[in-house]
Amino acid sequence: MLSSDFVTGPVRAPTLADVASAAGVSLSTASHAFSGTKPVSTATRERVLAAAASLGWTGPNPLARNLRRGRSGVVGIAVGQLSTAFRDPAALAMLDAVSEELDAAGLGLLLMPDDEQVGVPLDAVIYDICGRETWGAYDELVARDVPLVVVEGPAWPGATHIDIDHRTGAAALARHLHDLGHRRVATLTLEASHPQREREAGLREVFTDVDVIGPSASDVATAQEAVGLWWDAGHAATAVVCQSDVQAAGVVVEARRRGLDVPGDVSIAGFDGVDLPWLDVELTTVVQPLGEKGRAAARAVLARIDGEHTEDVVLPVHLRVGGSTGPAPTP
Template identity: 45%
Template sequence: MASPGQAGTPRGQRRQQRPTLRDVATGAGVSVSTASLVFSGKGPVAAATAERVRAVASEIGFAGPNPLASSLRQGRAGVVGVVVEGRVRIAFRDPFAISVLDGLAEELDAIPTGLLLLGQPANDEENLLPLIAGLALDAVVFSLCGPESSPLVDHLSARGIPMFGTGVPDDKRVTQVRIDERAAGAEIARHVKRLGHRRVAHVAMSLTARSVAGPVTPEDLRGDTYLSSRDRLDGFRDVFGARAEVVQTGDGSSVEGGIVAGRALLDRPAGDRPTAVVAQSDVIAAGVVIAAEELGLRVPDDLSVTGFDGLDLPWLPHRLTTMDQHGQDKGRILGTLVRRTLGGQRPRGVIQPVHLREGTTTAPPR
């Protein structure tokens, strides 16, 4: 019969208790607070004492203070969640998303804190709730595009976790770093109109989670739309009217989506195709340029193309005319708002300026 404390444990495999910081302090002949300072590096400890503490820790197999206990004492988890629309891998394919994350990480490094990327499936808004519910988070950033509303907001608000976004979810509990999407969309459309273009088409990112590639229909503009896509479209229509041809990629912002849309708009007789295409992102615009040149059209001689974001795309043999929304600056602003909030402040949202950057992809029509 197994002795008390050994029930269910095979002979020779008695479970040993994890070494503690107190064990290290006792072995090194110092106080627990001194041992703690050695591991945190936040206080003056004599070099010989620190060396003795580390030697004892190594000898008894102490790996370091319990991070969960430390976070409970400090009242912080040391992690900021970043919700990205779609699968996480898509964020790494979008250079604008990367620039925003880079700026965000740069600011949060000063705390310091870690970033945890969380993919939000486009057609299953409830999918992320069970995962979020089990995570200790200091704040959550809704990065880039997404639907107007999210079930995560109620959950995070109830837990007292501060939230930040770039326009969505459109909720007063989320501190936003916005641009005036509609005004920016109208400004770049007016640039094309001033050049003399009248047959102009628009390529939108996905307008809803259910969007498919092809012409935009009235149903695409109903319900829970993606605000940035809808507002940029509204800005375009403010200039060229509701009858101008509009297609959407169906897969958000991607070069592949731009190529498909470009072929649909341009593989026509010269008199039927647009002389200019206004795209809702730079990578979509790059796809339209590629499609045009595959069809034997010259940019900008036969076709003008504009983008939106302000990216440098060294692999594209053109410098896009684009609306520059300064992605890295946007990330830095988000990070600053997070830092201030975690520091006990209550910062307001920010309206971020944008500017038109002319490149080599626009010219007057022939």
């Protein structure tokens, strides 16, 4: 132990300064040789590269680089409880798009727990509402001047907002059901939140007396339970409008469990337009551009990191009619 310490000396990772002196150049020249910020003669660069290789220098220490640059290269994303949020393929699809777009820009994506404040330096934060209303970290992030991108959220000062046209989508769906003759319509809701309010308003444009079920999480089991309780209480409707395809799937499962035919006895509609291969009926749903939503959020992040001005984005949605809705049953 002593002898090995004596032989190898103190084990300190080599720094750029070590590389520079091994190559016989100044620190700044060595830096330029790697970053390419300023021109360096080929001979010098090769000498520096060789020195780096022989010392086992693995590239500039990111910690030091970050301090100097004033950036961490990390973007936070807050989605609430992970296992809850990502159980819905819609959230996953968006995350995927965000991740891809940020990767391409050389940024990392950090999962932020909702409640706690991370001691991690973040260049920006994406807040995906996922049915929540408030956010503990908001004030602190604003105080720290961290660029904020809010997805499907309420208007928060200082944030860039990426949203979809909940209201129009819900209204289109409502009209579709109305055209099919439905008059008694219920809606399975999410926790009170911006998307929930907007969609409900859209529904009420057509069905002013829509019956409200829930709230339920965007989750098969919870949806099943919520709608089950509602039916158990003696309520009924010829159509149930859900706030996600996953919820709708839960309602389909529960309806069938009770011997109801879909859409013969009850029409069921979803929201999002995700792929649920295990469900043997194609849901009538409001399709939202999940990938585009994620990319828009990522682009907003990049722009705000660069100090550019950003506009809020509202993405269009469209109705996709599947086999889960049909003519209202004749009484």
